[in-house]
Amino acid sequence: MDFGFSEQQRDVQNLARQILSDNVTAEKLSQYDDYKAERFDRELWQKLADAGLLGVAIDEEFGGMGFGFFELGLLVEEAGRTIAPLPLISHLISAALPIQQFASQTQKQVWLPKVASGEILLTAALSEAYNDDPAQPYLTLAKADGSDLLLSGEKTNVPFAHIADRILLAAKTSDGVAVVLLDPKADGVSLSAQQVTTYEPQYVVSLNNVRIGAGDILASGTEGQALMQWIAERTTVALCAHQLGTSDKAMRMSASYTAERKQFGVLISTFQAVGHRAANCFIDVECLRLNTYQAISRLDGGLDATNEVQIAKIWAGDVGHRVSYAAQHLHGGTGIDRDYPLWRYCTWLRHNEMALGSSAKTLAKLGKRIAAGEAFCS
Amino acid sequence: MKVEFTAAQDALRKELRTYFENLMTPDLKAECDEAMGEGGGPLWREALKKMGKDGWIGVGWPKELGGRGMSPIEQFIFVEEVMRAGYPFPFLTTESVGPQLAEHGNERQKREIVPKILAGECLIAIGYSEPGAGTDLASLKTTAVKDGDGWLINGQKMWTSLAHFCDYVWLACRTDPEAAKPHKGISMFMVPTSDPGWSCSPVHTLGEVRTNATFYDNIRVADDAMVGELHGGWKLITSQLNRERLSLVNFGPTAEMFNNVVRWAQKLDLPDGGKLIDEAWVQINLAKVRAGVEALKLVCYKQAWAMTEGNLEMADASAAKVYGSEFFIEVYRLLGEVIGEASLISRRTEGANPIASRIERLYRTASIITFGGGTNEIQRDIISAAGLWMPRASR
Numbered sequence A: 001m002d003f004g005f006s007e008q009q010r011d012v013q014n015l016a017r018q019i020l021s022d023n024v025t026a027e028k029l030s031q032y033d034d035y036k037a038e039r040f041d042r043e044l045w046q047k048l049a050d051a052g053l054l055g056v057a058i059d060e061e062f063g064g065m066g067f068g069f070f071e072l073g074l075l076v077e078e079a080g081r082t083i084a085p086l087p088l089i090s091h092l093i094s095a096a097l098p099i100q101q102f103a104s105q106t107q108k109q110v111w112l113p114k115v116a117s118g119e120i121l122l123t124a125a126l127s128e129a130y131n132d133d134p135a136q137p138y139l140t141l142a143k144a145d146g147s148d149l150l151l152s153g154e155k156t157n158v159p160f161a162h163i164a165d166r167i168l169l170a171a172k173t174s175d176g177v178a179v180v181l182l183d184p185k186a187d188g189v190s191l192s193a194q195q196v197t198t199y200e201p202q203y204v205v206s207l208n209n210v211r212i213g214a215g216d217i218l219a220s221g222t223e224g225q226a227l228m229q230w231i232a233e234r235t236t237v238a239l240c241a242h243q244l245g246t247s248d249k250a251m252r253m254s255a256s257y258t259a260e261r262k263q264f265g266v267l268i269s270t271f272q273a274v275g276h277r278a279a280n281c282f283i284d285v286e287c288l289r290l291n292t293y294q295a296i297s298r299l300d301g302g303l304d305a306t307n308e309v310q311i312a313k314i315w316a317g318d319v320g321h322r323v324s325y326a327a328q329h330l331h332g333g334t335g336i337d338r339d340y341p342l343w344r345y346c347t348w349l350r351h352n353e354m355a356l357g358s359s360a361k362t363l364a365k366l367g368k369r370i371a372a373g374e375a376f377c378s
Numbered sequence B: 001m002k003v004e005f006t007a008a009q010d011a012l013r014k015e016l017r018t019y020f021e022n023l024m025t026p027d028l029k030a031e032c033d034e035a036m037g038e039g040g041g042p043l044w045r046e047a048l049k050k051m052g053k054d055g056w057i058g059v060g061w062p063k064e065l066g067g068r069g070m071s072p073i074e075q076f077i078f079v080e081e082v083m084r085a086g087y088p089f090p091f092l093t094t095e096s097v098g099p100q101l102a103e104h105g106n107e108r109q110k111r112e113i114v115p116k117i118l119a120g121e122c123l124i125a126i127g128y129s130e131p132g133a134g135t136d137l138a139s140l141k142t143t144a145v146k147d148g149d150g151w152l153i154n155g156q157k158m159w160t161s162l163a164h165f166c167d168y169v170w171l172a173c174r175t176d177p178e179a180a181k182p183h184k185g186i187s188m189f190m191v192p193t194s195d196p197g198w199s200c201s202p203v204h205t206l207g208e209v210r211t212n213a214t215f216y217d218n219i220r221v222a223d224d225a226m227v228g229e230l231h232g233g234w235k236l237i238t239s240q241l242n243r244e245r246l247s248l249v250n251f252g253p254t255a256e257m258f259n260n261v262v263r264w265a266q267k268l269d270l271p272d273g274g275k276l277i278d279e280a281w282v283q284i285n286l287a288k289v290r291a292g293v294e295a296l297k298l299v300c301y302k303q304a305w306a307m308t309e310g311n312l313e314m315a316d317a318s319a320a321k322v323y324g325s326e327f328f329i330e331v332y333r334l335l336g337e338v339i340g341e342a343s344l345i346s347r348r349t350e351g352a353n354p355i356a357s358r359i360e361r362l363y364r365t366a367s368i369i370t371f372g373g374g375t376n377e378i379q380r381d382i383i384s385a386a387g388l389w390m391p392r393a394s395r
Helices: A007-023 A026-030 A042-050 A069-082 A088-102 A105-117 A221-258 A272-300 A306-336 A342-354 A359-371 B007-023 B026-034 B042-053 B072-084 B091-104 B107-118 B233-248 B252-267 B280-309 B314-344 B354-365 B376-387
Strands: A122-125 A140-145 A148-159 A166-173 A176-182 A189-194 A202-212 A217-219 B124-127 B143-147 B150-157 B168-174 B186-192 B198-204 B210-222
Touching: A007 A042, A007 A069, A069 A088, A069 A221, A069 A272, A088 A105, A088 A122, A088 A166, A088 A217, A088 A221, A122 A148, A140 A202, A148 A166, A148 A176, A166 A221, A176 A202, A176 A221, A217 A221, A221 A272, A221 A306, A221 A342, A272 A306, A272 B280, A272 B314, A272 B376, A306 A342, A306 A359, A306 B280, A359 B252, A359 B280, B007 B042, B007 B072, B026 B042, B072 B091, B072 B252, B072 B280, B091 B107, B091 B124, B091 B233, B124 B210, B150 B168, B150 B186, B168 B233, B186 B210, B186 B233, B233 B280, B233 B314, B252 B280, B252 B314, B252 B354, B280 B314, B314 B354, B314 B376
Parallel strands: A122 A166, A140 A166, B124 B168
Antiparallel strands: A140 A148, A148 A202, A166 A176, A176 A217, A189 A202, B143 B150, B143 B168, B150 B210, B168 B186, B198 B210
16 A cells, blocks of 8 residues: 555656646636637647657557556646646547557557647547436447448537547447447538537537448447446546546635635634635545545556445545535635636536536445445445 | 555455454453443453454554564554454554654653553553643643652543553643743653552543543652653644544444445345335435545545655644544434434343444444544644645634
8 A cells, every 4th residue: 555656656747737837827728718719728738748748648659658547647637737728538538548458459550659649639429418327328329231330329518529530439239339439520420519617619429320430340249338337437537536636726726815815904714714614625635636546546456446436436526516615615706706717617626526427426326336235345 | 656455465454354353252342342432341451462462553563662563554454453343442552652652752661661552561541631721732730840850740631531441641741830832831741540649530421431530639750750851742742642633533443334234234124125225315325424434444544654654744634533533423324324213222222233233322422533632623723724824813
């Protein structure tokens, strides 16, 4: 048991923190508000690629650093700390990682080097309308046509679908789930923009008899379902890591504010009620941090982590919610003033809370596992 | 970072679990139940000595002090398992005062007291609070006055838990009434409860746990009863409390209770068919406990690890104490709800369900550690100041 970062992990963390904090400013973020511009800083994306960080968990033979999932998680945490305008989770965790883990050597050769270099953009379609279980698609169907598949249906909230080179997407088949790499420019694909709370570009992806060649099928049947479960767990934990960075920053912003703001002639931090609300955030964030690191650590080590991922997501939802409103409250009107940077954090705290299963829903899932005898304390 | 136990640590947990299954005989369990989770009985003492003889009490202590030389993580694994087994382990002695004596004690204390602690033959109570000094501990009035080559001690302490069967009180005394700041005039002494000037009277509490008022009437101790430096007691008090806070919120017993309630609910038939555990609300209650226990486990082990690294942070120790103490209260409610009215039936009722009656007892004791061991308001003050650098009001 070791709660310390390795030198390699510290290096990744420091490098990511430096590049992101130097390059993401409130002023820059403001240009994306209300969808005034596409929320994607391509210059910064290229800087991360040049520093090797986009390839942090891509094998060396494909031009990456060859580090593990833990280092990738640390990068995502730093992206959360700055709420960087970058599609890191959809590109690297939901799409590139499964390609590296499950795709053929040819597919890997085609995609991974360009993932690491930032030349292409991948994304994943994990949600359908009112269905946020990536492993159980039922509004997108695939039927076999020779060795090809024909896909019809609809995915929702797909980040950056309009500029993605491929969308990893799952469809229900007669014998399970087919996981494919979809070219959004293919015949029968139409995109319609959604406006969401974070101003991230997201799309409804509609499929009308879209032909997928055998070379673009990653898995099918029960294997496909397992693959989607694999993606769901890693993406869920990535959301937790993002939530960790976001909530830690919102909390520290609030603590600093109370150490500057005076009322009744004294700093408001000296009021016990104020200090205690911040202390509750500190405890919350620590619980989120440790549960997130535990889930990442287990996945990184190839261990079963279903319970730990669910527990981390429950904390991510609860902590995000509590820290968001504590931070707004401790700032008073300043917290909701759009000229002050906190409000953007609150939208991401909400995003990470709701994406891929809220606390309530995840508690219910964990409860089922407990009932089935699958979640005893060791 | 590797948050999982190593193979050796897993093996140690298994070994200890078996060890305690054997150690906790029905007679010992019954005696511990009778003592309301405090210990102090003859079988309890015998078991403690056996643990000492078997080298467990000091498993994470350095070899030169008589330990096994493993790390604080292994020490915490041991404490987790012993408490999980339902043995009221005297962690105040072994986990908080003991290490202070080993680090700051004089030659005699290291030679005579420390080995006895590791052998399970010496028990120590904590003498801090007084009738007029609780949260504002530095205002304490019990005095130690220089008397030739020794000290004369007079005063009264409150909430001196376990003192009625302890050998010493780790006693905070005022040695400099003129000190510029009250906490700079305090020194620590090891006061034997065998002294004729020492007496105690019981205080009975909601949870049936006994605590004590203790009285110090012209007790004369030698110079070498002092621990650490003259007027240097405050540092010892705060670092003892940091260690105590970690022990107070050990997650072992809660993990065990959760597992027991799950197994019980899996078997309990409902009137309209099905099992209790099939109920959605039961699953939600259990999931809340499960998610909370996991956090407690990690918070505890992170600190055991921090001790290994020699950097136990004050804010983290306080965070663990606040989180754990408030979580326990929730646990006894959430699990009590699952069990229902049966969780009101005392263990004294013939045929009482032991899982339910344990909750009947524990919910009555749960508030103790939200204020004991340093009230949670002060812990939150520490967290906002030391963890978030928020300037605090002067007192």
